[in-house]
Amino acid sequence: MARDILQNWQKKSGERQKLYKQYLQRADKNTVLKQLPDLHEEAFSKVDCLQCANCCKNYSPRFKTPDIKRISKHVKMRESDFIEAYLKVDEEGDYVANSLPCPFLGPDNYCRIYDQRPSDCHRFPYTDEDVIIKRQALTLKNSSFCPITYYVLEKLIENTK
Numbered sequence: 203m204a205r206d207i208l209q210n211w212q213k214k215s216g217e218r219q220k221l222y223k224q225y226l227q228r229a230d231k232n233t234v235l236k237q238l239p240d241l242h243e244e245a246f247s248k249v250d251c252l253q254c255a256n257c258c259k260n261y262s263p264r265f266k267t268p269d270i271k272r273i274s275k276h277v278k279m280r281e282s283d284f285i286e287a288y289l290k291v292d293e294e295g296d297y298v299a300n301s302l303p304c305p306f307l308g309p310d311n312y313c314r315i316y317d318q319r320p321s322d323c324h325r326f327p328y329t330d331e332d333v334i335i336k337r338q339a340l341t342l343k344n345s346s347f348c349p350i351t352y353y354v355l356e357k358l359i360e361n362t363k
């Protein structure tokens with residue numbers, strides 16, 4: 203039952219990383235993709251991101267050029283000032299937030315730039331994209347702190363039985 207799936211999810215996810223890894227390695231991409239839209243919606247109906255915000259608290263999205271242009275305009279800052287104030291370059295050469303939690307995470311876990319947020323935030327946690335299969339290390343990492351990713355993986359595995 204869904205109620206049981208989400209109980210102690212973080213502990214269960216930690217224990218089941220190996221199983222997830224095996225599942226992702228063997229999974230048939232088309233079979234997974236067919237199930238994702240419903241599972242994605244189901245997961246978001248069961249998990250309230252505003253009660254969680256683990257992603258915004260612990261990890262930064264990439265701020266790509268179009269994100270920087272859009273957001274700096276929205277907050278009425280020059281791009282260079284925006285970069286200076288909020289961003290740094292990470293080891294992969296991408297702009298990311300210069301502090302965590304994300305500087306745009308407000309009280310009650312609301313995003314202060316929600317409508318303009320970076321595309322990475324918009325897409326996260328990629329549970330309705332083939333990224334879930336294509337970038338397995340990322341999916342595994344996400345399943346350890348994101349209950350939505352955990353839920354979708356558990357359901358996919360349950361559906362193989």
Ligand code: SF4
Pocket residue numbers: 249250251252254255256257258326327347348349350351
């Ligand atoms: S970690 Fe997952 S469940 Fe938590 S706020 Fe982010 S997307 Fe939502």
Ligand code: SF4
Pocket residue numbers: 257258261262263304305306307308312313314315316319320323
């Ligand atoms: S920009 Fe908004 S949605 Fe993205 S990490 Fe920051 S607070 Fe979260």
